[in-house]
Amino acid sequence: MHIYICVQTSKAMSFIPSSLIKKMLSQVVIVLIFTNVVASQSIINTLPGYNGELPFTLETGYIGVGEMDEVQLFYYFIESERSPNLDPLVLWLTGGPGCSALSAIFYEIGPITFNYSNFSWGALPTLVLNPYSWTKVANIIFLDAPVGTGFSYATTLEGYEIGDLSSIAQTYEFLRKWLLAHPKFVFHPLYIAGDSYSGIIVPMLVQDITNGIEVGDKPLNNIRGFFLGNPLTDENIDMNARVIFAYRKALLSDELYESTKKDCKGEYYFPPDPSNVACIADLQAVNYCLDKIFLSNILEPDCVTYISPQQNISTWKIASSLLEKNFIDVPVSTKQFSEPWCRADNYVLSYIWANVKEVQAALHVREGTVKDWQRCNSSLRDTYYVQEIKSTVLYQKNLTNNGYRALIYSGDTDLGIPYVGTQEWINSLNLTIEDEWQPWFVSGQVAGYVTTYSKNKYSLTYATVKGAGHTAPEYKPEQCLAMIDRWLADYPL
Numbered sequence: 001m002h003i004y005i006c007v008q009t010s011k012a013m014s015f016i017p018s019s020l021i022k023k024m025l026s027q028v029v030i031v032l033i034f035t036n037v038v039a040s041q042s043i044i045n046t047l048p049g050y051n052g053e054l055p056f057t058l059e060t061g062y063i064g065v066g067e068m069d070e071v072q073l074f075y076y077f078i079e080s081e082r083s084p085n086l087d088p089l090v091l092w093l094t095g096g097p098g099c100s101a102l103s104a105i106f107y108e109i110g111p112i113t114f115n116y117s118n119f120s121w122g123a124l125p126t127l128v129l130n131p132y133s134w135t136k137v138a139n140i141i142f143l144d145a146p147v148g149t150g151f152s153y154a155t156t157l158e159g160y161e162i163g164d165l166s167s168i169a170q171t172y173e174f175l176r177k178w179l180l181a182h183p184k185f186v187f188h189p190l191y192i193a194g195d196s197y198s199g200i201i202v203p204m205l206v207q208d209i210t211n212g213i214e215v216g217d218k219p220l221n222n223i224r225g226f227f228l229g230n231p232l233t234d235e236n237i238d239m240n241a242r243v244i245f246a247y248r249k250a251l252l253s254d255e256l257y258e259s260t261k262k263d264c265k266g267e268y269y270f271p272p273d274p275s276n277v278a279c280i281a282d283l284q285a286v287n288y289c290l291d292k293i294f295l296s297n298i299l300e301p302d303c304v305t306y307i308s309p310q311q312n313i314s315t316w317k318i319a320s321s322l323l324e325k326n327f328i329d330v331p332v333s334t335k336q337f338s339e340p341w342c343r344a345d346n347y348v349l350s351y352i353w354a355n356v357k358e359v360q361a362a363l364h365v366r367e368g369t370v371k372d373w374q375r376c377n378s379s380l381r382d383t384y385y386v387q388e389i390k391s392t393v394l395y396q397k398n399l400t401n402n403g404y405r406a407l408i409y410s411g412d413t414d415l416g417i418p419y420v421g422t423q424e425w426i427n428s429l430n431l432t433i434e435d436e437w438q439p440w441f442v443s444g445q446v447a448g449y450v451t452t453y454s455k456n457k458y459s460l461t462y463a464t465v466k467g468a469g470h471t472a473p474e475y476k477p478e479q480c481l482a483m484i485d486r487w488l489a490d491y492p493l
Contacts, residue, residue, distance in 0.1 A: 041181065042364040047112075049353060050127040056081050056111050056135060060363050062152075063181075065173040070159040073174050074151035074365070076101055076142040077182075078111060078135045088189040088224070088488055090140045091175060093205075095196025095232070097167070097385055098377035100150030101142035106350055108195075108473040109134035109480075110142070114349040124356060125349040132477035137485045139185065141178065145171050148380040151360075153369040163386030168201055172208045179219050189224040191488075195471055196417065199231020200387075203395035210402060225405035227487070230417040230470050233425050234391040239269040241421030246290055248420065249298060249413075256285055295416045296343070297469030303342040350375050393425050400429060403457030407487050411468030411475060412448065419464055426462055431455050440483070440493035447479040450493045463493055 041061040045053050057079040062072045080087035094104045106113050111133040115126040134140060144150030146167035147160060154160050162170075179186050192202050192209070206226050213220060232238055247257040260282035264272060268286070272279040294302035353359055354373040361367075381387075399406070408426065410419035431453035439446045440463065448464040465472040465479055473480040486493050 044362065044364070047127060047362055048356065048359050049124050050112065054112075055129070057084070060365075062366070063174050063177045065170040065177070066159065070155045071147045071170055072153055072155070072366075072369070073147065073170065074101075074144045074153075075174075075178070076105060077178075078105075078140050078142070080139045081111065081133070081136045084139055085184075088138050088191055089185050090134075090138045090191045090193050091171075092140050092142050093145060093171070093192070093194035093198045093201055094142075094149075095194060095198050096149065096376050096381070097146055097197050097201075097387070098149050098374075098380040099196070100354075100373070100375055100377075101144050102150060102350060102354055102373075103347075103375050105142055107346065108471050109140070111135045114346070114353070116346060116349070119349060124359075125353045130477070132473070132481040134473070134481060134484055136481065137488055138191075139188065143171065143174065145174070146380070146385065148377055148384060150373065150377075151363070151365045151370050153366075160380075160384045162384060164200060164204070164388040167385075168204050168208060171201070171205055172212070175209070175221075176212075176217065176219065179221060183219070186219050187222050190221050191224060192226045193228065195229035195231065197232050199228050199233045199417075200389050200392055202226050202228055202231070203233075203392040203399060204389070206399060206404070207395055210399075223404075225407075226399075227407035227409070227484070229409050229472050230411055230414050230419075231408065231422070232417055233396065233422065234393050236269055236390070237393075237425050238417050238421040240267065241418045241424065242290075242415055243268040243286060244420050245415060245418035246286070246293075251293060251298065252286060252289055256282065256289070260286055290415070293415060294343075295414075296471070297411070297413050297475065298415050299413050299467070300469070301342050303344070347375055393428060396425070397429055400431065400455045400458045400460075404459075405487075405490075406458075406460040407463070407484075408460065409448075409463045409465055409472055409480075409483065411470060411472035412464045412466055413468065413475075414470040416470050423462070426453070426460070429453070429455075429460075431458075431460060434459075435492075442479045442482045447476070447482065452492075461487060461493065 040063065041059055044058040044060055047054060047058075059077040060075065061077075062074055065071045065073060092101070092104055092109070094101055104110060111130055112127045113130045115128045118126055144152040146152075146162045147154050147170070148162070192206050194202050203226070206223070209221065209223050213223070243252070243257070243260060246252045247254075252260075260268065260279070263276065263278040263282050265279075268283065272283065274280075292302050294300045351373070360373075408422060410417075410422050412419050432455060433451065434454050435450070435452040437449055437451050440448055440450045446466060448466045448468075450461060450463040453460040453462070463483060465476050465483070468475040468480070483493055
């Protein structure tokens with residue numbers, strides 16, 4: 001498609017205002033971008049492993065970002081199962097960095113999950129509906145970002161060299177292009193969301209969107225706020241809180257905690273002064289007490305599931321959580337699910353399903369672009385990704401100057417990003433408490449505790465989810481659906 005514009009500069013055309021010419025040119029640019037984007041959309045009616053047609057609208061596609069579209073970001077868009085023309089639009093960014101959108105779809109907030117009770121080795125995992133999907137109340141774009149995550153890829157090696165700042169810029173470009181390709185969602189209430197490492201990405205992305213609106217970036221959007229689960233926000237605060245959390249959960253004795261607090265002067269994360277022998281000894285004792293505790297949920301077994309493909313020389317690594325560890329791999333033929341059951345056992349099915357060629361063809365994944373799909377791409381973090389931002393507290397503070405709505409929720413058994421650290425940085429925002437700490441309920445039972453804050457037109461809801469781990473909807477799906485449904489509707493939890 002070629003579009004030509006001729007602007008006559010003679011006196012006969014001198015009455016055209018320069019502002020109108022600029023507007024005409026900007027609309028041409030939008031049309032050109034739009035024309036380039038729409039070609040990569042596909043509506044998926046069936047999926048391998050699911051019996052029958054999908055009872056929800058699923059679209060997959062690629063959107064090119066970067067100077068030459070050298071980065072191709074893959075997305076899954078699922079329309080609201082309630083009122084797609086009225087419900088809000090959510091851009092969901094899974095943590096990691098490098099954890100696939102499929103992880104959020106299958107294990108957290110998507111409309112389908114695996115049938116764990118009907119799995120046998122050698123067979124394709126089967127899919128069942130998730131009655132607690134967040135797509136029951138919102139239209140959700142699940143994005144494989146940054147590049148190298150899930151099915152997103154780059155056409156050059158340099159394209160994989162990415163960090164926090166460039167990833168945020170690419171995600172913002174993706175969002176603008178996606179809205180151009182889906183104009184009916186432009187004016188829907190927009191929320192940016194995610195969990196874990198997204199606590200670094202989301203506040204900065206919201207700030208970029210805010211700045212873009214101020215300078216007139218097209219298309220305009222109707223951003224209303226953001227929500228985050230167990231978000232990494234300040235590396236020092238969040239990691240330091242692990243010792244305090246462990247003490248509150250009776251994982252450390254009174255004597256050890258008081259000694260560590262005194263000898264280390266309340267600083268447990270950064271390496272202590274080598275001459276501070278007492279602090280080093282205390283931290284060694286703390287590590288001994290916590291070494292066999294499952295980081296993502298202190299109430300579950302700490303164990304690892306191993307799997308490698310039978311007919312592929314590469315390795316599939318199974319993570320025990322979004323906070324991945326390093327694993328030793330054994331052949332799939334010798335694989336047995338862990339005794340006792342471990343949450344990592346569930347993740348095996350996603351590796352098997354997503355690496356089947358029939359599945360990738362059904363999703364319209366471009367053949368040959370991704371060698372092995374990984375739920376969380378640890379090699380991306382180890383080789384290419386630069387974690388440039390250690391704290392987004394200042395971004396959180398800046399966002400309080402806008403009339404946004406924010407929801408921060410914490411699974412209260414997560415040792416990885418403990419709720420006590422999240423409370424600490426929220427308190428540093430110096431907001432006004434509107435509603436004191438109180439229980440919220442689902443089906444007549446306490447689902448967690450909630451506090452609400454405000455500053456002018458800005459509002460923040462902080463909620464704990466009782467008994468939930470690092471990715472709260474994975475552990476407490478019914479409670480978390482009730483939470484997000486109420487919050488999006490601006491109802492008290």
